[in-house]
Amino acid sequence: MYVNEKxxxxxxxCEYNCAFAESGLSDMVKALKGRxxxxxxRVEERGNVHYAVSCRHCxxxxxxxxxxxxxxxxxxxxxxxxxxxxxxxxxCVALCPYGAISPSEDGPMQxxxxxxETAAGTPACAAGCPNGAIVYxxx
Amino acid sequence: xxxxxxxxxxxxxxGVGCIEGIRAADRGGEVTVVSAxxxxxxxxxxxxxxxxxxxxxxxxxxxxEDFFRENGVTLLEGREAVRLDPEGxxxxxxxxxxxxxDRLLWAAGSSPAVPPIPGxxxxxxxxPFHSWDDEERLEAMLTPGARVLILGGGLVGIKCAExxxxxxxxxxxxxGLPRILAAVLDDEAAAMAQAHxxxxxxxxxxxxxxxxxxxSRAVFRSGAEEKFGVLVLAAGVxxxxxxxxxxxxxxxxxxxxxxxxxxxxPGVWAAGDCAEGTDCSTGKSAVMAxxxxxxxxGEAAGRSxxxxxxxxxDAIPVNATSVLGFPFATAGAQEGxxxxxxxxxxxxxxxxxxxxxxxxxxxxxxxxxxIYTALIRRREPLDGLDLSLVCAxxxxxxxxxxxxxxxxxxxxxxxx
Numbered sequence: 001m002y003v004n005e006k007x008x009x010x011x012x013x014c015e016y017n018c019a020f021a022e023s024g025l026s027d028m029v030k031a032l033k034g035r036x037x038x039x040x041x042r043v044e045e046r047g048n049v050h051y052a053v054s055c056r057h058c059x060x061x062x063x064x065x066x067x068x069x070x071x072x073x074x075x076x077x078x079x080x081x082x083x084x085x086x087x088x089x090x091x092c093v094a095l096c097p098y099g100a101i102s103p104s105e106d107g108p109m110q111x112x113x114x115x116x117e118t119a120a121g122t123p124a125c126a127a128g129c130p131n132g133a134i135v136y137x138x139x
Numbered sequence: 140x141x142x143x144x145x146x147x148x149x150x151x152x153x154g155v156g157c158i159e160g161i162r163a164a165d166r167g168g169e170v171t172v173v174s175a176x177x178x179x180x181x182x183x184x185x186x187x188x189x190x191x192x193x194x195x196x197x198x199x200x201x202x203x204e205d206f207f208r209e210n211g212v213t214l215l216e217g218r219e220a221v222r223l224d225p226e227g228x229x230x231x232x233x234x235x236x237x238x239x240x241d242r243l244l245w246a247a248g249s250s251p252a253v254p255p256i257p258g259x260x261x262x263x264x265x266x267p268f269h270s271w272d273d274e275e276r277l278e279a280m281l282t283p284g285a286r287v288l289i290l291g292g293g294l295v296g297i298k299c300a301e302x303x304x305x306x307x308x309x310x311x312x313x314x315g316l317p318r319i320l321a322a323v324l325d326d327e328a329a330a331m332a333q334a335h336x337x338x339x340x341x342x343x344x345x346x347x348x349x350x351x352x353x354x355s356r357a358v359f360r361s362g363a364e365e366k367f368g369v370l371v372l373a374a375g376v377x378x379x380x381x382x383x384x385x386x387x388x389x390x391x392x393x394x395x396x397x398x399x400x401x402x403x404x405p406g407v408w409a410a411g412d413c414a415e416g417t418d419c420s421t422g423k424s425a426v427m428a429x430x431x432x433x434x435x436x437g438e439a440a441g442r443s444x445x446x447x448x449x450x451x452x453d454a455i456p457v458n459a460t461s462v463l464g465f466p467f468a469t470a471g472a473q474e475g476x477x478x479x480x481x482x483x484x485x486x487x488x489x490x491x492x493x494x495x496x497x498x499x500x501x502x503x504x505x506x507x508x509x510i511y512t513a514l515i516r517r518r519e520p521l522d523g524l525d526l527s528l529v530c531a532x533x534x535x536x537x538x539x540x541x542x543x544x545x546x547x548x549x550x551x552x553x554x555x
Contacts, residue, residue: 003547005540044534051547053535059550063509065156065438066431066457068184069194070201085198087188090505091431094459094468097517098546099507099533139550 001114001126003052007133008043010050014125014134015039018054021115021124038105040112041125041134052125052134054112055079055100063092063101071109078116083108143168145444146230146238148220149246150174151183152430153411153437155202157244158210160441160449168445170212171238173230175247177217178271180206184298184430186274191302199271220247223386225404242406242444245383245394246437249376249412249428254290258352265370268299280369283307288357288367290349292319294458296373297332300341301462310341311365313357315348323458323469327479328486328502335465378413378426391415393426398450400440408444410436420455420471420497420515427456453516459505468508471498471515478530489530494521496529507533 019037020028041054057079064072064079071085072092081101086108092101093109104110114136115123126136145161147154150172161170174180181199188194207214215238222231223243230238251267253259266276268289277299281287285308289296292314303310312319318329333343347359357365378393389395389403393415400408400416411433418425435451442449459468475492485504489511490497496514510533513519521529528537535543 002549005543005547044536046528046536049536049540051535051543053547056547062431062435065434068182068201068430069198070182070203087185087193088461089184090459090461090466090468090508091457092509093505094457094470094508094512095431096507096509097513098535099510101509102506 001054001057001112001123002135002137002139004133004135005049005051007131008051009131009133010043010045011130012043013128013130014041014052015043017124017128018112038102038110040100040102040110042099053098053100054125055096056098057112057114062095062097066091066095075116078114079111080113080116081109081111143445144239144241145170145244146240146242147172147244147246148174148230149244149248149411150176150180150214150216151246151248151411152433153246153248153414153440154244155180155206156434156437157246157408157410157441157444158207158212160438160443161445162210162441163438164442164445164447166211170210171215171240172207172212173215173218173220173232173238175217175219176270176272179204179216181271182430183270186268186271187298187302189271190274190278190299191305220382223382223404223407225386225388225407228406240406243408244400244437244440244444245380245402245407245409245413246411246433247379247382247413249378251372252375252377253372254374256349256352261354262352262370263354264368265372267372268295269376277369277371281306281308282368284309285368286311286366287369287371288313288365289371289373290357291373291375292316292343292345293322293373293375294320294460296371297336297462298460299371299373300336304339304341304463308369311367312336312341312343312345313347313349313359313365314343314345317346319343319345323500324467324502325473325488325500328467328488328500331486331502332462332465332467336463339463376412376428378415378428380413383407383409383413391424395424396436396440398439398452399443400436400449400451401443408440410440416454417452418455418472419453419518421474425456427454429456429458431457453518455512455516457512459508461505465503466505467500467502468505468512469498469500470508470512471496473498473500480530487530491521495519496521510534 018039023031025031101111126134182201219233251269412428439451457470488500524537
């Protein structure tokens, strides 16, 4: 997953598509309306600068190495979190250079898992990005 | 070519990191692990979560049961190393066994310190809180309504206190230093953490050291007394280095290592709680007895032992946890110039010097702390960054657009 800041409109659609994909529901309004969303991708912005940040699935991920429980692991190139094993110790939060891991509503850490469990093919953020600022491709 | 014989003493974070490091470079060598404990490889920091009931026995293991078999490792458990012959390249065990090696990793960890307080030996219901065995011992000592006194308000004592709030006991933490979590937090952050825990029912006696014990009573320097049914010793740890020291390895508080984990003895590496290396945030030599550090040091040592290029030159202390829902994270040095920001129940202090961020404390909110950690670890020059943005919140906004493009739009191979 790559982000090209030049193409980002700052529309935050990626955040909504992420939260929707994660909800597992089929109706976006039902899934998101009236809720504070906790997306795994976040747009950082200031003035005219905006871009989305999510897990980079580093080749040598320090979060996985620092994980106390083994909840974080690399599976087929994606950094995944096993919610049952995570105790919420925050070690990964203090290690991730992108700020891309955060506690979920009920405690265990959440992060981008490339929609491996939720959508087929392209992660929802990249699929829904109207200006091609987020792309999912092999480099 | 005959296969290399690797011997690893210790099967915790550093030992496992070493196995992974060796296997990344050498699939064929013979790897043997000796462990004094007989619990398999489990995550020591999880004992407080086991005590609170959050983690079960299966959850204690941080690499699956098959880890050793899959990596072709012979595990010798419940066997203690007592003497090292660096010339003859062999390790003597307490039970008389002798293990030859070509390359050895000493990752024997640390042991709980026993403070020299008069009367401590008269306390029968006492235990350290360092191992799975200790955790089970403590659990067995607890009776409904019991008063538990925890000696030591560092991370171990505080996590133990947190777990005990889930039990039907009364908990008091005694810390002789002027604040809890003294090695990790400053006065203001520590006071926030303490107040949070007090609201959850944990009592504290801080800045008042225990002068003496009798069987169920602690008498403090101030004259105050605290009765207890169970005493938990959480007054720090000592690196397990006596075997290496006797064998002639250069030691300070821990056994001294270079960035690749080499000790002063040929063929001997060290990693984890027993090792002392350079903290890149201060440039000083330090024992950084922390889980991620042990894991990374172990891996660098493993690669180096297998003859691959290796180095872990950006070691810094990183601490993060949440206590009863109060999060905090710290990294690097806590010295030099600093800037403080407060707001929305959170406290943040950033330390800087020499044109770089050198350390931070975040308390009450630890979100995205890793961005600061990376700035310290990568020694990112602050002159390319907007300092007020760096302070306001950890985000990539502080970087130049070009640097952000490197970070977000290129293949990320090496995060460490």
